[in-house]
Amino acid sequence: MxxxxxxxxxxxxxxxxxxxxxxxxxxxxxxxxxxxxxxxxxxxxxxxxxxxxxxxxxxxxxxxxxxxxxxxxxxxxxxxxxxxxxxxxxxxxxxxxxxxxxxxxxxxxxxxxxxxxxxxxxxxxxxxxxxxxxxxxxxxxxxxxxVMPTGWHAAVCAGVPEGGTVVVVGDGAVGLCGVLAASVMGAEKVIVMSRHEPRQRIATAFGATHVVAARGREGAAEVKEITDGVGADAVLECVGTDAAMGTAFAVARPGSMVGFVGVPHGVQLPVQKMFQKNVGLRGGMAxxxxxxxxxxxxxxxxxxxxxxxxxxxxxxxxxxxxxxxxxxxxxxxxxxxxxx
Amino acid sequence: MxxxxxxxxxxxxxxxxxxxxxxxxxxxxxxxxxxxxxxxxxxxxxxxxxxxxxxxxxxxxxxxxxxxxxxxxxxxxxxxxxxxxxxxxxxxxxxxxxxxxxxxxxxxxxxxxxxxxxxxxxxxxxxxxxxxxxxxxxxxxxxxxxVMPTGWHAAVCAGVPEGGTVVVVGDGAVGLCGVLAASVMGAEKVIVMSRHEPRQRIATAFGATHVVAARGREGAAEVKEITDGVGADAVLECVGTDAAMGTAFAVARPGSMVGFVGVPHGVQLPVQKMFQKNVGLRGGMAxxxxxxxxxxxxxxxxxxxxxxxxxxxxxxxxxxxxxxxxxxxxxxxxxxxxxx
CATH class of the missing domain: 3.90.180.10 (Medium-chain alcohol dehydrogenases, catalytic domain)
Incomplete structure (x- = not known):
């Protein structure tokens, strides 16, 4: 063949x-x-x-x-x-x-x-x-x-709450499906971190209510502003790099969960920060x-x-x-x- | 004063x-x-x-x-x-x-x-x-x-299921309270990893059904045997060392959660293993x-x-x-x- x-x-x-x-x-x-x-x-x-x-x-x-x-x-x-x-x-x-x-x-x-x-x-x-x-x-x-079950798994692992605020880190196909999953699960605000206009368009079609183009500290600060300084109720990490994981923990509210589905490449989990913020991590292959x-x-x-x-x-x-x-x-x- | x-x-x-x-x-x-x-x-x-x-x-x-x-x-x-x-x-x-x-x-x-x-x-x-x-x-x-709310928090973070099997890593006072918490929450099997007889006695009084004295790989193998090769439904990591965390992930069944409440000292989280086994981590100060x-x-x-x-x-x-x-x-x- x-x-x-x-x-x-x-x-x-x-x-x-x-x-x-x-x-x-x-x-x-x-x-x-x-x-x-x-x-x-x-x-x-x-x-x-x-x-x-x-x-x-x-x-x-x-x-x-x-x-x-x-x-x-x-x-x-x-x-x-x-x-x-x-x-x-x-x-x-x-x-x-x-x-x-x-x-x-x-x-x-x-x-x-x-x-x-x-x-x-x-x-x-x-x-x-x-x-x-x-x-x-x-x-x-x-x-x-x-791709869709993988985005869905991120949302399940993050425990997307009905009426809650969700951040999706990553605007690849998995991240976009994560947006769709969070939306289907009833999130009220779905914030996608994306700087690419065509991806932003699909994210919006999938139910994203906010687009944050900035990355790193600046992007996290924008999410904090959208969430009244509290952070997100659930975060979907859909990339697999250390930078994406860092952003995910930065925008997660205390007591929340990060769902991760990007195969980790060079990720060092910030265990002290996870402990201090009481932010958990769950995920893997869908x-x-x-x-x-x-x-x-x-x-x-x-x-x-x-x-x-x-x-x-x-x-x-x-x-x-x-x-x-x-x-x-x-x-x-x-x-x-x-x-x- | x-x-x-x-x-x-x-x-x-x-x-x-x-x-x-x-x-x-x-x-x-x-x-x-x-x-x-x-x-x-x-x-x-x-x-x-x-x-x-x-x-x-x-x-x-x-x-x-x-x-x-x-x-x-x-x-x-x-x-x-x-x-x-x-x-x-x-x-x-x-x-x-x-x-x-x-x-x-x-x-x-x-x-x-x-x-x-x-x-x-x-x-x-x-x-x-x-x-x-x-x-x-x-x-x-x-x-x-x-100490008791801290053990309880580990059990909450690990999502102890009624009728399930729980492993508690650590036989300090927090671990013992974790045993008590798991027992109150309705776990059917509560396995405490402990090699100290007086602590084993209290663990048993608190509802532990099994005591595993071995550590590391050997201890994990014993837990596997008790759980028919599957692993525990929920794991409470109540120490805060890298060895204890390693044991926790080794005995957790795929798809389960490790609740952690020991202040981490020298812990390197095994992100690849967490991904491969779909085992999550959640915890922090109670x-x-x-x-x-x-x-x-x-x-x-x-x-x-x-x-x-x-x-x-x-x-x-x-x-x-x-x-x-x-x-x-x-x-x-x-x-x-x-x-x-």
Whole structure:
């Protein structure tokens, strides 16, 4: 099959690789309808994570079931499914406790930017639609594979209170989905920290009530002003850098929580400040499957349209352009259309 | 008045110092009935916190109101009161949100091991008893000044679930009160990590169902065994060292919370592990006043007896012996009887 592969920092190609095959009875193969590029794909692209030359890359996709293993009973070839980027059995103690991303049989999509993707715990991971979705809904369904549940997880971990004030640090696709999540959960004020006009527009469409363009101390001071000197009731840290984490703790009100979902890179947690302000931290990889039933309902009913985070759609052949555009922040998030 | 003073590491004395006086309308003076030595007093005693020579020391006490400022209306001379170690106005945005230990008018008791203590936000901080308590109840009332609300705060921050499994890291007086808190909150299994037989006895009296004497990896392995390989639903870190924090994250199940109340000394939070396991952290100085009404009811009704943490009572003159006994772990917690 044709698949996106990474060979070195900045070196993204479309290569011919072997089709994935069913090797366990819990496996399924999904023919990818659409995939996309994740902010976390930029870590290896920028050389900040190790690379195995020629590996496939991409962990977000939706598509049609092609084949299932003998223990997969709820899905059959032809079903349109959302594929969580992390695969979970949905039956182990951790899954039953809502921690699907720490499943004892955890798997990951590794060829989401390709013609076919292997799902290692199909029964516990996939969710299907009753019928083939309209093309216009594909972006929002694709967003359920990772970015929207990740923003949602930040909001859940931060304990967004109805009627409360929320700060979202980060205006990437995850941060924007965090804005949407906070808004759906009933926050009254949603403050997004963003200095990029196109991202601010989407944030506003997703329910942001305030935009703070300043960063660091200055940005924190603006948030303090908006919150009458108190700070935010809940903070979503959606970047993963030390600076973003510092801002998150600076704007959180005493007694509140920071929800964090950006893979930490060089983060030193300020334990003394956390203690002094009584501000907690909770997060990690999103337990996608846990949130999917609720989020799928919100999408199919038209209540939310997280697919707005995709501001560019490319055919697979142009995936390298997509990486470049995201790396240079010319695109927020790039969708790959595998049907073209 | 006679007061405990610290002059250098290991140098605790009883000195004659000026009586505290009312200087603000929100002040009150309390004649101390009983004070005590806190585990955190051992940090300067051991030279691990800076010392100003001759400063009074001690932040936990109960006693009788001696004099009040003009804005103190709910208390009058003769009232028996519990004095929270941190004073809060109970009216600012942080207090109204339950974060009394980050009150905008925060104060601290600084002469709790002395004849008189100044309370800077008396109206918002003190709680009084309807009548003079029986001498037998003094230890448990004194425990409400700091140690019991601190253990309680750890349990609240960790989100102890009814019927769940809780691990308490630390068998000091705070850890023991954490055991009691978890038990009152309905935990089914309460595992205390303790290698000291007298502390294990109190832990058991407070509701511990399991004692793990091993530390580090070995201790964590024992907890894993008790929890069927899953880990604890909630973990209370009641020490403040890096080793204790490491143990806390090692025994916490994915998706759970660690509540921390030990003032951090040399703690480096394992942010990658927190992310990978989806284990959160929340805590800090206890918002004592927030919990006092509930805890006072539990004590006066005889439902809990946190005063059992005091295994030694000394007159003020022998306070230096009390510090030595606690430093050498010969005593769990020393009460100072100011009436003798």
């Amino acid at each position: 044709r698949a996106t592969t990474i060979h070195a920092p900045g070196d993204i190609r479309v290569s011919e690789v072997p089709d994935p095959t069913i090797t366990a009875p819990t496996d399924a193969i999904v023919k990818v309808t659409a995939g996309c590029i994740c902010g976390s794909d930029l870590w290896p692209y920028r050389g900040e994570n190790p690379i195995t030359e020629g590996d496939t890359i991409g962990h977000e996709c939706v598509g049609v079931v092609e084949e299932v293993g003998s223990e997969v009973h709820s899905f059959k070839p032809g079903d349109f499914v959302v594929v969580p980027f992390c695969h979970s059995d949905n039956t182990c103690a951790h899954c039953l406790h809502g921690a699907h991303s720490v499943c004892t049989n955890l798997g990951m999509t590794v060829s989401g930017q390709a013609e076919y993707a292997l799902v290692t715990q199909a029964e516990g991971s996939l969710v299907k639609l009753d019928e083939m979705p309209d093309a216009s809904m594909i972006p929002s369904l694709l967003a359920l594979s990772d 337990p996608v499957r846990r949130y999917l039933p609720e989020l799928l309902d919100l999408v199919t009913s038209g209540s939310i349209e997280p697919g707005l985070v995709f501001d560019s759609t490319l055919p697979l052949d142009q995936v390298a352009d997509g990486y470049r555009a995201m790396d240079e922040r010319r695109a927020i998030k790039v969708m790959l259309d595998l049907q073209g | 006679r007061a405990t003073t610290i002059h250098a590491p290991g140098d605790i004395r009883v000195s004659e110092v000026p009586d505290p006086t009312i200087t603000a309308p929100t002040d009150a003076i309390v004649k101390v009935t009983a004070g005590c030595i806190c585990g955190s007093d051992l940090w300067p005693y051991r030279g691990e916190n800076p010392i100003t020579e001759g400063d009074t020391i001690g932040h936990e006490c109960v006693g009788v109101v001696e004099e009040v400022g003009s804005e103190v209306h709910s208390f009058k001379p003769g009232d028996f009161v519990v004095v929270p170690f941190c004073h809060s106005d109970n009216t600012c945005a942080h207090c109204l949100h339950g974060a009394h230990s980050v009150c905008t008018n925060l104060g601290m008791t600084v002469s709790g091991q002395a004849e008189y203590a100044l309370v800077t936000q008396a109206e918002g901080s003190l709680v009084k008893l309807d009548e003079m308590p029986d001498a037998s109840m003094i230890p448990s009332l004194l425990a409400l000044s700091d 918002p004592v006043r927030r919990y006092l009404p509930e805890l006072l009811d539990l004590v006066t009704s005889g439902s809990i007896e946190p005063g059992l943490v005091f295994d030694s009572t000394l007159p003020l003159d022998q306070v230096a012996d009390g510090y030595r006994a606690m430093d050498e772990r010969r005593a769990i917690k020393v009460m100072l009887d100011l009436q003798g």
